[in-house]
Amino acid sequence: MGRAQCSVTVQPTSTHSDSANSANSAKRASGIAELRELLAGGRVFALTGAGVSTDSGIPDYRDEHGTWKGREPIQYRDFVASDAVRRRYWARSMLGFPLMASATPIAAHYAIAELSARGALSLLVTQNVDGLHHRAGCRDDSVVDLHGRLDQVRCLGCGALTDRAALQCELLARNPDFARASAVVKPDGDAELSDVDYQRFEIAACAACGGILKPHVVFFGENVPVERVKRSMAALEQAKLLLIAGTSLMVFSGFRFARAAARFGVPIAIVNRGVTRADELSVLKIEGNVGAILSEAAR
């Protein structure tokens, strides 16, 4: 067919895969070197998601293709409208909370805290509600908890913000039977219970006004408070780099920052296990263990 014939030496499979592996590790090393250089430029706006916390024992929402793993989560309107939904929520939360409360920061949190201590971060915006960036040493005023924090509770009546750990004691005291139920813990401090009559669960009301208590996190169907978005966008506009770590950006509240960075002309670097919605917008993408990669790049 007009093509010059040539002799091809077929490599044994093992040699082929060894050379593929060494090509991959060379690619990874050059990616990490490039990321280190980008981070050294300072004014980094970091955006993190569940993938930075999974090694802490906190379940991830989505697999590496960005597909939701469990059943659909609770909707804000259902929580507000239905006493039955609230009983079910707090029963599951009571069993899921201890795991969230005892989770400790891991390599990814410490690498980001290191960047923060060095003055390289302009702002850290996290989609996680576990508070682990704070526990790793990031200053509270340098972190925007985009979706809120599970260690706090807000009253929908008077707006009072209280400690989730204190509410935990009250829920356990009111519901000793539930406290003994076995549960499989799910994302966001939720838990899967089997053969349980949620309507027997006694929920607690606001001590100040008797209002409905809601975890201080943004539920599905609820907007992220506008002040959090405004502050984040202002910092992003001035940033030299958008670092996206451990998130597939399937939720728009996170993806909007990638779109805005593209609009502002801020380059995007991504560290994630699996695809993200912003892959095509990025100048650098490194796939793999987020903690290991960030620790190396932040050195």
Ligand SMILES: [Zn+2]
């Ligand atoms: Zn209240």
